[in-house]
Amino acid sequence: MWVFSMSHQHRLLLVSRSFQQPALVSQFASYHVTAARLNPEDSSSRIKPVVKRGRKVSDGWQDRERPFQQRQWKNESTVLQKPSQRMGDDRRVSSELRKLCLEDFPSERERPVRQKSTVDSKSEDFEVVFGISPCLLALTQGRRKARKLFVKDGEASHRASVLKVCEEAHKSGVQVHRVSKRDLDKMCEGRVHQGVCLQASPLRFLTEKNTDSAANIKHNTPPLWLILEGIQDPMNLGAILRSSYFLGVDRVASSLHNSCPLSPVVSKASSGVMEAMGVYGYKNLEEMLKSKATQGWEVVGTVGADAGESEVPVTKCSDFKMTKPTLLLMGGEGEGLSKDLLSLCHTLLTIPPGRDLFPGVESLNVSVAAGILLHSLMFSRRSKR
Known part of the structure; x- marks a missing residue:
């Protein structure tokens, strides 16, 4: 045993x-x-x-x-062989299993030959716009001089949105290059590019020479301009532009000093609105505000809920009625409006909170506050009409 x-x-x-x-x-x-x-x-x-x-x-x-x-x-081992080695054994393996095998071993995929083309880093007259909407609007609006369109190689290039961008590029005579995801990541510094990048000339702030006088009387309603001072975060600026375009603001203007430029990041954050909606730049906002005030425009500033005592009357945004051409002023992320601009305001608007606030969170993000205030003013303008 x-x-x-x-x-x-x-x-x-x-x-x-x-x-x-x-x-x-x-x-x-x-x-x-x-x-x-x-x-x-x-x-x-x-x-x-x-x-x-x-x-x-x-x-x-x-x-x-x-x-x-x-x-x-x-x-x-038949399943793990290369496609060229399987020959007649393909009939023994289902198409689903072969697809999974190829996904697990990307080096074995049969890829088309990519064009080795990259952005010309030495060119200072071009920048890289990224994202479906920014690239599409940059090609269709014609405000930029497009140079090259880079599309991610693979199945993603067959999406309807990507094909639409490629179609517009062909119409404009812009070269289309298929590159790897790694190349696109380098072009836009790791940001979300959605499989497309466009090398194009940069956008600049507009000046008074580009003013369209017919835009102010387009609907026989008093115009509303949004004036930004010291907005430094490109994500905030992009979100403000998107809200302004959606709600029907007649013009967006920004101070050129201490403000972020109209970069591709702003364009992506605005979902491409920056490509279609011109943004005006002013070296001296005080002179512009004084000039508009003499023409009968109402200058409206914005403050937080804890503004305290002020020589200028403070009104809840829901109580304000827009009856004439209006300039709505929004300050930067940190300090808000400067004292010089606050002194030129006829009235100040505030957004009342819905509860008692903890210290340090007494205010809203500037892009969120802009959306709320613009909606309130545009609603009062429509109800007046």
Whole structure:
């Protein structure tokens, strides 16, 4: 009985060494158990080495099982072969399994040859616009001089939105290049490009020379201009432009000093609105405000809920009624409007909070506050009409 146990343990040890091939464990285990039961008297003795065709095989069971192992691994390795090696064996593997295999081994994919074209980093007259909407509007609005369009290589290039951008590029005579995702990431410094980047000339702030006088009387309603002072975060500026365009603001103007430029980041944050809606720039906002005030425009500033005492009357935005041409002033993220501009305001608007506020969160993000105030003023203008 003791001899049988030792022999059985010895054979289980052989089985444990074969765990590197998990698909064969069950076959090996069943073989040893059956052999031990049929020949218990031989279980204590080792199988003598067998010389076969000039080669020494250590164990007879390995000699008998090796062809079976080879067949098993040959069948399983078929799935992992390259497409050029499978040849006629493709019929044995489903299309879904082949697709999964190719996704697990991207180096084996059959990719079209990409055009090795990158952005000319030495050119200072061009910048990289990224994102579906910014690229599409940059191509259709014609305010930029487009140079090259870069599209992510692969299935993503067949999306309807990407094809639309490529179509507009072809219409404008802009070269289209297929590049890798890594190349696109480098072009836009790791930002979300949605598979497209456009090398084009930069956008500048507009001046009074670009003013369209007919825009102010387009709907026989008093115009509303949004005046920004010291907005430094491009994400905030982009969000403000998007809200202004959506709500129907007639003009957006910004101070040129201490403000962020009209960069591709602003364009992406605005969902491309910056490509269609011109933004005016002023070196001296005080002179412009004084000039508009003499023409009958109402200058309206904005303050937080904890503005305290002020010589200028403070009104809730919901109580203000827009009855004449209006300039709405919004200050920067940190300090708000400067004292010089606050002194020129006829009234100040505030957004009342809906609860008692903890210290440090007494105000809203400037882009959120701009959306609320613009909606309130535009609603009062429509109700007046």
